[in-house]
Amino acid sequence: MDRNRSIPLCRLFALAFYGLGLVVCLFGYLRFESNMEDVFQWLPDETPDRELYNEFVDQFGVDDFLVVTWPQCTVADSRCETFADALLESDRDDLIEQAVSGRQLIRQMLANRRQSPKKIIDRFGGIYFGADGRRTCVMVTLTERGMDARGSAVALVKRIADESIGVPPEDLVLAGHPQVGAYGDAVVRSSIANFVGPSCLISTLIAWICLRNIPLTIIMLAISGLAAGLSISIVTLTGGKWGGLSSVIPTLAYILSVSGALHLVNYSRTPGAGRLMFRILHIGWKPCLLSALTTVAGMLSLCRSEFSAIREFGLYSASGVLASLACQLLLIPCAIDWLQPKLSVVDETTESPFLDRVLPWSGPIVMLFIVATLCAGFGLRYLRSDLEVERNFSPRAAVIQDIAWLEANIGPVEQTELLIRFDEVTEEGFDRRLRVIRQVEKALALSPEVKTVLSVAAWLPDEPEGRSLRSTAARSAYRKLVQEARSDLASTTYLSLNGDSESWRISIRFPFLLPTNFQAIKTTLTDLAAAKISDELADAKVSVRHTGVSLLYHVAQDELVADLYRNFAFAFLVICPMMILALQSFRQGALAMIPNVCPAVFAYGLLGWFDYPVDIGMSMTACVAIGIAVDDTTHFMLRFQDLRKASSIAAPAALRIAFHQCSRAMFHTTLITVLGMTAFLFGPLAAMTRFASLLIVLIVIALLCDLVLLPSLLKTFRFAAGRAGNEQ
Numbered sequence: 001m002d003r004n005r006s007i008p009l010c011r012l013f014a015l016a017f018y019g020l021g022l023v024v025c026l027f028g029y030l031r032f033e034s035n036m037e038d039v040f041q042w043l044p045d046e047t048p049d050r051e052l053y054n055e056f057v058d059q060f061g062v063d064d065f066l067v068v069t070w071p072q073c074t075v076a077d078s079r080c081e082t083f084a085d086a087l088l089e090s091d092r093d094d095l096i097e098q099a100v101s102g103r104q105l106i107r108q109m110l111a112n113r114r115q116s117p118k119k120i121i122d123r124f125g126g127i128y129f130g131a132d133g134r135r136t137c138v139m140v141t142l143t144e145r146g147m148d149a150r151g152s153a154v155a156l157v158k159r160i161a162d163e164s165i166g167v168p169p170e171d172l173v174l175a176g177h178p179q180v181g182a183y184g185d186a187v188v189r190s191s192i193a194n195f196v197g198p199s200c201l202i203s204t205l206i207a208w209i210c211l212r213n214i215p216l217t218i219i220m221l222a223i224s225g226l227a228a229g230l231s232i233s234i235v236t237l238t239g240g241k242w243g244g245l246s247s248v249i250p251t252l253a254y255i256l257s258v259s260g261a262l263h264l265v266n267y268s269r270t271p272g273a274g275r276l277m278f279r280i281l282h283i284g285w286k287p288c289l290l291s292a293l294t295t296v297a298g299m300l301s302l303c304r305s306e307f308s309a310i311r312e313f314g315l316y317s318a319s320g321v322l323a324s325l326a327c328q329l330l331l332i333p334c335a336i337d338w339l340q341p342k343l344s345v346v347d348e349t350t351e352s353p354f355l356d357r358v359l360p361w362s363g364p365i366v367m368l369f370i371v372a373t374l375c376a377g378f379g380l381r382y383l384r385s386d387l388e389v390e391r392n393f394s395p396r397a398a399v400i401q402d403i404a405w406l407e408a409n410i411g412p413v414e415q416t417e418l419l420i421r422f423d424e425v426t427e428e429g430f431d432r433r434l435r436v437i438r439q440v441e442k443a444l445a446l447s448p449e450v451k452t453v454l455s456v457a458a459w460l461p462d463e464p465e466g467r468s469l470r471s472t473a474a475r476s477a478y479r480k481l482v483q484e485a486r487s488d489l490a491s492t493t494y495l496s497l498n499g500d501s502e503s504w505r506i507s508i509r510f511p512f513l514l515p516t517n518f519q520a521i522k523t524t525l526t527d528l529a530a531a532k533i534s535d536e537l538a539d540a541k542v543s544v545r546h547t548g549v550s551l552l553y554h555v556a557q558d559e560l561v562a563d564l565y566r567n568f569a570f571a572f573l574v575i576c577p578m579m580i581l582a583l584q585s586f587r588q589g590a591l592a593m594i595p596n597v598c599p600a601v602f603a604y605g606l607l608g609w610f611d612y613p614v615d616i617g618m619s620m621t622a623c624v625a626i627g628i629a630v631d632d633t634t635h636f637m638l639r640f641q642d643l644r645k646a647s648s649i650a651a652p653a654a655l656r657i658a659f660h661q662c663s664r665a666m667f668h669t670t671l672i673t674v675l676g677m678t679a680f681l682f683g684p685l686a687a688m689t690r691f692a693s694l695l696i697v698l699i700v701i702a703l704l705c706d707l708v709l710l711p712s713l714l715k716t717f718r719f720a721a722g723r724a725g726n727e728q
Contacts, residue, residue: 028233
């Protein structure tokens with residue numbers, strides 16, 4: 001078929017593709033859901049600690065709680081009880097397990113005539129009551145269903161507070177992992193509107209500055225916007241949900257689409273015969289395809305992660321890259337051919353003042369880069385992770401401010417659970433075990449990291465002391481009271497009875513906003529409790545274990561760094577063979593990977609040297625960056641090879657021509673990526689800010705490696721030497 005006749009068909013196909021894409025984007029946007037509230041997406045899948053937590057949930061229910069209060073909430077405020085009762089009555093979806101106010105707790109325990117009001121406030125101080133003994137709160141415990149739908153549970157709490165007691169949502173003080181998840185969910189949603197748009201706008205503005213052609217810039221905006229929309233739709237239409245860093249996915253798709261378009265525009269500047277559309281495709285399809293595949297490989301390497309949030313990010317990012325590739329190859333050449341923009345022709349000049357300054361020093365430059373990378377890389381030995389939840393948000397975020405207020409006025413909200421199980425026990429020894437649990441509580445409370453301790457013992461009065469007949473009689477009555485209360489206490493979710501075994505739960509509170517070495521206290525507190533029990537009940541068959549959602553975050557930290565190394569190594573092992581096959585040269589393919597490995601080794605090594613911990617977002621950045629950075633390397637190397645194969649061009653001249661033709665697009669694409677990501681530097685989700693910051697650093701270093709290190713490597717290893725048409 002005549003190529004000129006096929007032009008209308010190509011344009012018609014492009015329009016149909018674009019129209020269908022818009023319809024898909026619309027349906028995808030209407031099905032948008034997020035899952036920031038799902039705590040387990042940030043944790044490894046199958047570990048002994050995760051299995052222990054599941055066992056804990058089976059026995060006691062979830063440890064997910066929400067602390068609700070307001071500035072006027074005191075033990076004298078009857079609205080506490082009204083709100084707690086209304087919340088339980090309005091819970092139609094089985095989200096709330098319990099809702100108990102400090103005022104209700106006092107009333108219930110006084111009804112049992114077990115303790116005085118002052119004793120009750122002292123026992124539950126730091127949990128239900130503030131240090132002044134007046135300020136109180138409502139403790140809302142979620143069900144397993146409520147834990148899976150934290151956002152709905154928080155929304156219910158806010159609505160009922162407004163309707164039942166007239167406290168508007170802005171006056172409520174909420175704290176706990178449900179509120180953190182719900183707030184993060186809202187941030188993810190707002191990021192789509194507040195940051196993706198500005199990021200795309202910045203990228204478009206830079207593209208216009210680079211192209212100086214308004215119609216072409218508008219077309220690129222429309223096509224890249226379609227790529228971003230498709231990346232969202234792929235997630236939503238496949239039943240996926242948006243996590244904490246997913247807001248970056250449409251931005252990456254948009255930026256990669258703009259970057260690929262700039263390379264295709266750059267190829268349109270190359271002189272040659274034939275229709276512009278087919279000339280662009282002839283030169284550009286291979287580097288665009290290889291660039292996309294290497295980027296996809298980098299993203300998909302994240303799918304080997306132990307963390308579901310990382311796997312999903314990698315999978316959907318890779319899908320977004322493929323959507324971007326389809327938009328590039330199916331729409332951009334057709335659009336350029338239709339517009340016929342007046343762009344300056346890139347001639348095949350061998351003059352490159354910048355390269356002429358670099359090549360004479362190629363040997364020392366290679367040595368400098370290698371030595372600097374190795375020196376920085378030694379810092380990888382000290383690289384550590386930190387999964388503190390508060391690091392995900394800015395200190396100015398409302399959720400952090402609420403936690404700070406509550407911890408200052410009532411008590412800490414970070415909680416772990418000590419699970420103590422007695423086997424082969426009888427009812428008669430219950431009072432002895434209760435006495436031992438109280439002694440364990442006292443020992444734990446003396447630990448400098450621990451602020452508040454709570455067990456089922458708080459619901460019972462102290463054992464009478466003394467040696468008089470009256471004291472002896474009181475102790476006998478006390479043992480009878482404790483014995484009778486045993487089965488009733490199991491309803492408090494702090495005691496579980498199962499045949500001849502008893503499981504006791506001790507909740508331990510820590511300040512949410514202060515650093516706590518959970519890795520150390522996991523062992524320390526367990527050993528402390530086990531030693532105290534062994535001293536008092538030497539013949540008891542007992543096990544002591546430490547668990548809880550908060551603890552799961554922290555024991556996962558070591559796994560995160562190992563996960564980073566594994567994913568990056570896998571990305572390298574996949575991308576390197578692809579480069580070797582594409583370049584049809586083992587030496588050139590391996591050499592081309594050096595500029596793409598150096599940035600990650602250098603940047604993460606410095607993080608190790610400066611003892612700056614990585615989080616989940618930062619752990620993903622290495623694979624994302626190597627996938628993006630290899631794009632420019634691919635375009636440069638393939639263009640260099642094409643020119644070397646031309647019999648009339650010598651290897652040194654081919655290097656200069658390839659550098660002259662590709663360097664501008666490489667610089668422009670990096671500029672677009674970097675400035676486009678700056679929109680995420682000012683958001684309330686600190687995890688996203690760190691992800692964007694580290695990605696910017698890695699991309700800038702990668703550009704420096706492509707413009708300086710890669711030509712120096714080609715000359716040093718004699719790939720840029722020899723006569724025309726010869727392979728060295």
